[in-house]
Amino acid sequence: MRLEIVDRRDFLVGAAAMAAVSIALAGPCAAQDRQQPLDEALKKIMGDAKPVDGKITLELPEIAENGNTVPFTLSVDSPMTEASYVKALHIFASGNPQIDVASFAFTPLSGRAAASSRMRLAKTQDVVAVAELSDGKFLLGKRTVKVTIGGCGG
């Protein structure tokens, strides 16, 4: 009988803790795919310019099992000379609570317009990349990543 009471108490304490965890997670994880902040972020970089044709490569897994650490590589084929180079690459996670992830700046000395890192993805979403070219033009790229376990920081 005594044992039974202890078990029940443990269960209740456990359940309360679980509830607290889900409340804590509700904020960031409840984030919707939000087009508006993405549009604003792109406008901040591109102004009123429209992206031109050209290839920006986003290497990302199709399915990310762990959203806490998703490897990515951004690259653009460019001669990387004073006359023509990629000034910057920006990456955005459209479904994260904060959509900007990183910006990488290059010079002709970089030799290649490419950078790799690892990002957090809260859930399945589109990852968007923008390349800023030395002639003032922009390239835009997008990849969808399915996330099995979200990187909600819980």
Next chain:
Amino acid sequence: MSKPRIKFPETAKAGNIIEIKTLISHVMETGQRKDAEGKTVPRDIINSLVVSFAGQEFFRASLQPGISANPYISFYLRVPGPGDIRFIWTDDAGNSTIEELKLNVA
């Protein structure tokens, strides 16, 4: 911040493009997470890595909380000749970790 790990070829030829890989230990606290008492854990991230060759900057990463803990960053350098590569990581508190390594040119 702990001592970072940096990897690039031991020797290179002038004009070659080499890959440089870096890793530094850091919690990269997003500022979105809540602790057990429901209080928001304040943001604490490494927000930049600046890399220069012989005093000339050639790569700069501006990082947001969307970058995973223990940030790994790799990038490239077109080797101008022998010289020192300098790496500066800076966190939200303004603390910097600086490393300088010699690039040997064959």
